[in-house]
Amino acid sequence: MFKKSLDSIFRTWLAGLVALLPLALTLALIGWVISLLNRFIGPESIVGRVFAALGHPFADSRLAAYLLGTLLLAVALYPLGLAVRSSLKRPLTRLIDLTLRRLPLIGGLYNMADRFVGLLDQKEEADIAAMSPVWCFFGGDGVAVLALMPNPEPIELDGRTYCAVLVPTAPVPIGGGLLYVPTDWVRPANIGVDKLTAIYVSMGITPPPALRRAVADADTAQQD
Structure with missing residues (x-):
């Protein structure tokens, strides 16, 4: 009788664990992604310091400068998107081809990153069939x-x-x-x-x- 009670308690506990495990794994994965982003673009990263430098003239707090710099960069992406979608796309592409793509090491890294982003964006010029x-x-x-x-x-x-x-x-x-x-x-x-x-x-x-x-x-x- 006592053994059956323990077995029932264990099965109930195990059912609760199985029900909670997908949520726990999801939260752990989200936490890992957030920590990864914080490592590369957080306030203490090199990119984060650039964001803070952009917002420093408008805010005294380091965190406020970082947030403001990030906001300014996000706003600046809109006119860049307009330029890419307009007739300036071809000159911008040609400028990158004449500069970044011709550098020995940086050109290879840029080509790899461009192909990867092209896969995510489903661009026609990204060679999806090749990958x-x-x-x-x-x-x-x-x-x-x-x-x-x-x-x-x-x-x-x-x-x-x-x-x-x-x-x-x-x-x-x-x-x-x-x-x-x-x-x-x-x-x-x-x-x-x-x-x-x-x-x-x-x-x-x-x-x-x-x-x-x-x-x-x-x-x-x-x-x-």
């Missing part, structure tokens, strides 16, 4: 990994062709590893980048669509 989710079957028929192929062009290593794939991390897929795997290990996932992101953010709770063997074999035959 496609794929399945990687290690060993040819072993462990399956859902990854992102940044470039469909294979490279040759020691007489064998390889593809570059990015393997994200869960639950925040903004990092990961760059791997070069044999081309015959790779299959199209037939999903979008948003679906891949949702799968990693959910830590696998959101299942990916099934990959049919017939489709995989047909893709292999086309490549051959």
Whole structure:
């Protein structure tokens, strides 16, 4: 009788934990994002000091100067958006091409950031088709990994062709590893980048669509 009572209490407690866990994980993820933003654009960051310098002539308090500087920058983005959407877009793009894109290291970083922002903004000039989710079957028929192929062009290593794939991390897929795997290990996932992101953010709770063997074999035959 006593054992059954303890078992009932434990099951009830476990049900409460399971009910609270999604909310706790959501709050933890939100807290992590806020702390990350505070680290990079908070009052103590380099960007935050720039914001504070913009607002310093109008406010004495450091926090008030930071908030005012942030507000001034946010307001300044509107005329910049008008310029981008108007006929000035092409001259601005040409100016960036003649300056930032030609710098050896900064140009590469800017191109990478521009492609990533283009994916988020769904811009036509962002090569979305070139960055496609794929399945990687290690060993040819072993462990399956859902990854992102940044470039469909294979490279040759020691007489064998390889593809570059990015393997994200869960639950925040903004990092990961760059791997070069044999081309015959790779299959199209037939999903979008948003679906891949949702799968990693959910830590696998959101299942990916099934990959049919017939489709995989047909893709292999086309490549051959």
